[in-house]
Amino acid sequence: MSNSMAAVKGLATAALIKAGVINPAAEVRVLLAWLTGLEPNQLWRLDSLTATQTAELDAAIERRCGGEPLQHITGLAYFRHLTVQVGPGVFVPRPETEVLVDWALDRLRDVGPGGQIVELCAGSGAIAASLALEADPGRIWAVERSDEAWSWLQRNLRGTIVEPVHADMAGALPDLNGDIDLVVANPPYIDPADVSLLSAEVLADPAEALFSPEHGLAASRTVVQVAWRLLKAGGWLGTEHGDQQGPAVVEIMVRQGFQDVRTYQDLTGRDRFTVGRR
Ligand SMILES: C[S@@+](CC[C@H](N)C(=O)[O-])C[C@H]1O[C@@H](n2cnc3c(N)ncnc32)[C@H](O)[C@@H]1O
Structure with a gap:
C-alpha cells in the first residue's frame, strides 16, 4: 500500500472515530471495497484512488458522520x-438475527x-432467502405488510x-392453516416509549419495523397466534425479541399452547429468540 493510500484510510478512519462510529477501520474497508469493486481481502492491492473515487469516499464519509447507516450508503447489507x-x-x-437461522x-x-x-x-427477506439457500425446503413464503419494504423484498427474492x-400477517395465508413445518419471525419489538434511547442509525429503520405497542410485545403476540394457526402438529415457531423480553414471550407461547418452549441467546450472550413446538 502506498503512503497516499495509508493517508486516505487514516483520514477517513479518523473522521469516523470523531463521529463516534464503533468500527471505523472496518467501515472504511467496506466503503473502499464498495467504491472500487474489489473484494475486502484484495484491498491490499489498492495503490491509489481516482479523483472520482476520492470524491465518492469523501461524500460517503460525510453521510456516515451524519449518522446515516453504512448500509444505506452502499445499498447493501451482509447476512450469513x-x-x-x-x-x-x-x-x-x-447479525443478531443470524443465530435464529442456525436454529x-x-x-x-x-x-x-x-x-x-x-x-x-x-x-428485506434476508431470513427466508438464507433458508432457501442453506436448506432444501419444499416451499417458503415471506409475508410483509409495508409498501416500502415490499419492493425491497421482491427485489431480494428474485x-x-x-x-x-x-x-x-394477522390474516395472511389462510389456505396454509395447519400445513406448515416451521414459522420464523423477527417482528418489531421496541417499546415506543423507548424512542428517545435510540441512535440516529437505528431510527433510520422504518418505524413500522421497530416499534410495537403493549411494551413492544403486540406484534410478538400476533406472531404467536398466526404461527399457531399455520403450523401442523409438531411444527416449530422461532421468533426474535428484545433482550429483556424472553420471559414475556415464553409466557405468551406457553399460554397459546406451545410446548418445548425455550429462549436462546445471541453471540453476545443476550436473550434473542424464543422457540416452541405446536
Ligand atoms: C424488525 S423488521 C425484520 C425484517 C427482517 N425479517 C429482518 O430480520 O431483517 C420487522 C418487519 O415486520 C414488518 N411488519 C410489521 N408489522 C407487520 C404485520 N402486521 N404484518 C406483516 N409485516 C409486518 C415491518 O414492516 C418490518 O419489515
Whole structure:
C-alpha cells in the first residue's frame, strides 16, 4: 500500500472515530471495497484512488458522520452467505438475527427435504432467502405488510424459490392453516416509549419495523397466534425479541399452547429468540 493510500484510510478512519462510529477501520474497508469493486481481502492491492473515487469516499464519509447507516450508503447489507439490497423504507438485517437461522436450519434437518416454511415480518427477506439457500425446503413464503419494504423484498427474492406475500400477517395465508413445518419471525419489538434511547442509525429503520405497542410485545403476540394457526402438529415457531423480553414471550407461547418452549441467546450472550413446538 502506498503512503497516499495509508493517508486516505487514516483520514477517513479518523473522521469516523470523531463521529463516534464503533468500527471505523472496518467501515472504511467496506466503503473502499464498495467504491472500487474489489473484494475486502484484495484491498491490499489498492495503490491509489481516482479523483472520482476520492470524491465518492469523501461524500460517503460525510453521510456516515451524519449518522446515516453504512448500509444505506452502499445499498447493501451482509447476512450469513448473502448480500441483500437495502435502503430507506426497509429494515437493515442485523447479525443478531443470524443465530435464529442456525436454529431454523437445525429444525429443517429434522423435517427432511421438502419442508414448508413461512417467514412473518420478512422485511428485506434476508431470513427466508438464507433458508432457501442453506436448506432444501419444499416451499417458503415471506409475508410483509409495508409498501416500502415490499419492493425491497421482491427485489431480494428474485431468482429464489421464496414466494413473497404482501399482507398483514394477522390474516395472511389462510389456505396454509395447519400445513406448515416451521414459522420464523423477527417482528418489531421496541417499546415506543423507548424512542428517545435510540441512535440516529437505528431510527433510520422504518418505524413500522421497530416499534410495537403493549411494551413492544403486540406484534410478538400476533406472531404467536398466526404461527399457531399455520403450523401442523409438531411444527416449530422461532421468533426474535428484545433482550429483556424472553420471559414475556415464553409466557405468551406457553399460554397459546406451545410446548418445548425455550429462549436462546445471541453471540453476545443476550436473550434473542424464543422457540416452541405446536
Ligand atoms: C424488525 S423488521 C425484520 C425484517 C427482517 N425479517 C429482518 O430480520 O431483517 C420487522 C418487519 O415486520 C414488518 N411488519 C410489521 N408489522 C407487520 C404485520 N402486521 N404484518 C406483516 N409485516 C409486518 C415491518 O414492516 C418490518 O419489515
